[in-house]
Amino acid sequence: MENSGRVVVITGAAGGIGKALLDAFHRDGDTIAAVDLAGTNVADLANALDARHAGFHCDVSSEAEIIALFAEIEARFGRIDALVNNAALGPTMAATVDTDVTSFRKALRINLLGPFVLAREAARRMTGGGVIVNIASLAGVLGNPKRNAYAASKAGLISVTRSLACEWAGRGIRVSAVAPGYVRTPMAAELERTGKTNLDLVRRRVPMGRMARPDEIASAARFLASPAARYVTGSILSVDGGWLSFNQPGDAHPPVSGTPETELAKPAVERRERVVLVTGGAKGIGEALARRFAVSGDTIVIADKDAEGAALVARSLGPKHLSHALDIASEEAVLDLFATIKQRFGRLDILVNNAAIADGFLPALDQMSADLEKVLDVNVTGAFLCAREAVRLMGDAGGVILNLGSINTFLPFAPRHAYGASKAAIDILTRCMAAELGPAGIRTATIAPGYIRTPGVAALEAAGKIDTKAIRRRIPLGDMGRPEDIAEAAYFLASDEASYINGSILYVDGGWTSFGNAGDASEIAEEELQGAAE
CATH class of the missing domain: 3.40.50.720 (NAD(P)-binding Rossmann-like Domain)
Known part of the structure; x- marks a missing residue:
């Protein structure tokens, strides 16, 4: 699945899933334009991979900053072959009556309007075809209390994924999305720290008995962006451990003591003949x-x-x-x-x-x-x-x-x-x-x-x-x-x-x-x- 020679733009690159995306596409030999907010260490992360890569700062809620970002990337690398829209604002977990319209609009700007503008600017530079992978969420598929703005933005992103896939297919541009379930990221850790979620209950709700690792989301995005997925466009791939498949009262998995090792680190797997x-x-x-x-x-x-x-x-x-x-x-x-x-x-x-x-x-x-x-x-x-x-x-x-x-x-x-x-x-x-x-x-x-x-x-x-x-x-x-x-x-x-x-x-x-x-x-x-x- 190597794609050596491509220029890949990855947003939200300094976060948990973002870092895993950097590693996954770097292993394929791609040249990476890593993007995140000012004040993050995104430039250091890119430079740590090797000298070919570069870090860029951008607030994806700003159309003007996105336009300037792509001009800068194009000047540096000369072209863009793939975009992974990963940057996002997490759920505020506020009750409907406590959610102000400014916060609601902010989630839509970052999680939906930003990825749309990023895709638009990337597509303008994909003259020989390309691929866009959006990181959506199960929140855009299933309703959850107190996630109104986040869920609406992710459902909108899923819809945009499909409509762009249809519009740009004739230009040789494929557009797909990954819909993660619960992932062990700094965002999830913060929700647990502030008492906004109980990860033990989350694990019991997942048939596989654990949350995902960031590398498991990155692997799905890597596949969708690869030539091996040349006939996949408009598809939304759920990476949720079976969350969507469980539909009854009670636990999907017996209670788990502590944090499973396979949630913390990718296990060493010896390739064997299957x-x-x-x-x-x-x-x-x-x-x-x-x-x-x-x-x-x-x-x-x-x-x-x-x-x-x-x-x-x-x-x-x-x-x-x-x-x-x-x-x-x-x-x-x-x-x-x-x-x-x-x-x-x-x-x-x-x-x-x-x-x-x-x-x-x-x-x-x-x-x-x-x-x-x-x-x-x-x-x-x-x-x-x-x-x-x-x-x-x-x-x-x-x-x-x-x-x-x-x-x-x-x-x-x-x-x-x-x-x-x-x-x-x-x-x-x-x-x-x-x-x-x-x-x-x-x-x-x-x-x-x-x-x-x-x-x-x-x-x-x-x-x-x-x-x-x-x-x-x-x-x-x-x-x-x-x-x-x-x-x-x-x-x-x-x-x-x-x-x-x-x-x-x-x-x-x-x-x-x-x-x-x-x-x-x-x-x-x-x-x-x-x-x-x-």
């Missing part, structure tokens, strides 16, 4: 998933109804990999698969539930319950069976379960009732498991692809079921994705870099789910459409 099961791995996205994990040294089990295709992929990867014929809708077949994995490897570290079928595009009046049940058996029940058996094989060692959703998770298509229902079910299964399994050290996440150039999509096009030209115009980035785009997202989510992502959904859709306007989301030249069809 055993990865990919269902539906014989072609398309499944094959790309298998190849991505294999190239990094993992051992892959490729399970597919197409036994010959699965075997071909396994052989091409090398002798240590395994193929297995699987009818995922059959409990007996699933049990046989996992018995084989246990006998051969003794464990499973990662499950990627990719196997799925499309429905028949029949109008609802012509559909029988059997038509829907067939899709649900494969796409939902089969995925559940594999997840259940994976949990048994992961045991105390923990692991990761990734489920393949769809843009239909969020935006169902008519008449694809069964498929949309199955993908909505997959997302909620992911969340239920995140809430249940987080305390056991098992993380889950959903990857929601948009239109991807796969054999399945090609078959739908050949059958006249989809209009490729219309689809490309509906995608802000102007094209379908590649199977490798989904594989890169899966590889990140299964990695230690995603250690606080649990129950989240990541849309890899070229901006499809961010576009809410009438008409086309992109303009595609006729000759380009002709070239794509050939």
